[in-house]
């Protein structure tokens with residue numbers, strides 16, 4: 868369990884520092900931004916495709932117990 872917690876922390880840290888790129892203008896988006904600082908594109912529309920791979924990584928961690 869403690870081992871899994873460390874793995875989870877690694878996944879989340881990697882995720883937070885990973886850069887998102889705006890689909891419209893390729894500006895780099897900071898973690899937590901909900902719209903592009905350059906073109907104002909609403910990023911909430913694509914939040915699912917961003918968050919699903921993270922959810923998959925976490926659930927595969929759960930399954931590997």
Ligand SMILES: [Zn+2]
Pocket residue numbers: 889890891892893894903904905906907908
């Ligand atoms: Zn943009």
